[in-house]
Amino acid sequence: MDDESKIRPAVVLDLDLSQPLPPVAGIAPDGRRVLQAHVLVRLFTEPLGTVLVDVPEQGLAPYALAAAIDTELGEAVSSRLRGAPVPVHGYVPHVEPEFLASRRAVLASAPEITVVVCTRERPGALARCLDSLFAMQYPVFRILVVDNAPVTDATAEVVRAAARRGPVEYLREPKAGLSFARNAAVAAAPGQILAWIDDDETADPHWLAEVARALAAHPEADVVSGVIVPAELETKAQLWFEQFGGHSKGRGFKPDTFGPHTAHIQSPLYPLPPFGTGANMTFRPGVIERIGGWDNALGAGTPAMGSEDTLAFTQVLLTGGTIVYQPTAVTHHYHRPDFEGLHKQMVGYGTGLTAAYTSLLLAQPGLIFKLMKLAPTALRDLTGSDSLRVSTLQDDFPRELLSANRRGMIAGPRAYLRGRRAARAKVRGTAR
Structure with a gap:
């Protein structure tokens, strides 16, 4: 074995x-040396944050792990424990934590939610995702699997098998492209709350319960965005993706809302920090239709490669809507394990970002002046050593990936125009 394989x-x-x-072992069961532990920390099931702690070769003792958690999240833990029952003669009265009581109250009148999984030729990942959805602790939900431009029957077979265990339905969308699949789901589920998860994820058992809690606490919310944490960090590429901010881009575990009331603090036009990601988002009925649906020239399967979600979030805010960031609504993502996959993803992130802005400007040219004012901030975020994008990078992070991301940004506008022509051609072909 080479050094990396060890x-x-x-x-x-x-x-x-x-x-x-x-305790955390310093040597994995397969004999590999474990360098760090990435810990999602909860208290009475409530996610409080994540901690990345070094693991010595002899392993990490529980007291050392506790000390690391206390350093990073001590105040968050203490704030939840204030007012907790005091032991009397060694007996602690059973009092339900406030967080659990709040969730239980919401579940008593939980709204029905449709979970949408758009997929293409990844039956193994889809089966794993569906397993996690069936394990959720939520009383009323259905699953809609959208099979995008399939070339085999593998996805349909997975759904048929899953339908014996729970409420899952199959929808085939022949036009290739994630946004076509997303729009097909919207058309098939009118008037329903739509929660979106990717096929390379698993849902936390309380994911929908926490989505419902956010919807109940924020009746003004059009969108609920949750947290995505890594399901594994088996390779350097997966760890590098987390260093770059992962899917949550340093947003942390503090709940927040963004809308007209925050426009003077955070522009709807710049996607950090209020925006989430399409892999963990929930829309109230009618919101996607109100913004004109998903842009078919964006997303996986197009030259732009992504950012249909970023554009949708931006449009919600620009039309006066409200997005709630609910960090207790957690999903777990399996990052791309190899450098080539991560490199392609970094290019795609850059391409999709400027492609989304191109779409926005073509629809509303007057926004160019507001974007020009934000350009210096964006430049600092791209190059500044204290920006969310680069401040978490370690010395071993390949700078080539940053260059790939920037090359993607340059390519984005042209990629969008190509994608728009291709999407229109697909629509015309279907209409014949």
Whole structure:
């Protein structure tokens, strides 16, 4: 084995502080040396944050893990424990934590939610995703799987098998492109709350419960965006993606809302920090239709490669809508494990970002003046050592990936125009 094959960059743990903390082995069962532990920390199931801690070769003792958690999240833990029942003669009265009581109250009148999974020729990942959805602790939901331009029956077979276990339906969208698949789902589920998850993810058991809690607490919310944490960090490429901000881009675990009331603080036109990602988002009925649907020239399967979600979030805010960031609504993502896949993803992120802005400007040319005012901020975020995009990068992060991301940004406008022509051709071909 070469040196890299002997290393496991990080073990991913999901730990609740209401239970004893485990030791973390320095050597994995397969013999690889574990360098770090990435820990999603909870208290009474409530996610409080993540901690990345070094693991010595002899392993990490529970007390050392506790000390690392206290350093990063001590205040968050303490704030939840204030007012907790005081032991009397060694007995702690059973009092339901406020967080759990709030969730239970919401579940008593939980709204029905349709979970949408758009997929293409990834039956193994889809089966894993569906397994996690069936395991959720939520009383009323259905699953809609959209099979995008399939070339085999593999996805249909997975759905047929899953339908024996729970409420899952199959929809075939012949036009290739994620936005075509998303629009097909919207058309097939009118008047329904739509929660979106990718096929390379798994849902936390309380994902929909926390989405419902956000919807109940914020009746003005048009969109609820949750947190995406890594499901594994088995390779350097996966760890590098997390260093770049992962899917949550440093937003942390503090709930927030964005809308007309925050426009003077955070422009709707710049996508950090209020925006989420399409892999964990929920829209109230009619919101997607109000913004004109998903742009078919954006997203996976187009020259732009992504950012149909970013454009949709921006349009919601520009039309006076409200987005709620609910970090307790968690999904777990399997990052691309190899450098080539990560490189392509970085190019796609850059391409999709400027492609989304191109779409926005073609629809509303007057926004160019507001974007020009934001350009210096964007430039600082791209190059500044303290920006969210680069401040978390370690010395081993390949700078080639940053260059790939910027090359993608340059290519974005032309990619969007190509994608728009191709999307219109597909629509015309279907109409014949």
